[in-house]
Amino acid sequence: MNTIYFQPKGIRPQYCEVGMISETDKDYILYLDEPCKILISEVKIIDKENVIYDKKRRLYIIKNHL
Secondary structure (H helix, E strand, O other): OOEEEEEEOOOOOOEEEEEEEOOOOOOEEEEOOOOOEEEHHHEEEEOHHHEEEEOOOOEEEEHHHO
């Protein structure tokens, strides 16, 4: 599984979501924590080296916004 970090429209710039690209539908990212999907063209992809996971708050945070 290839994990994808992304920012959908309307999310605060310091946070991102996590998902994976569907094998059956390459145009969509499937959320890992929710039963839904979003078009790849509607999100900004974030490089995984720029993301950390805050275990206490259970959030994915972009490093340059710490």
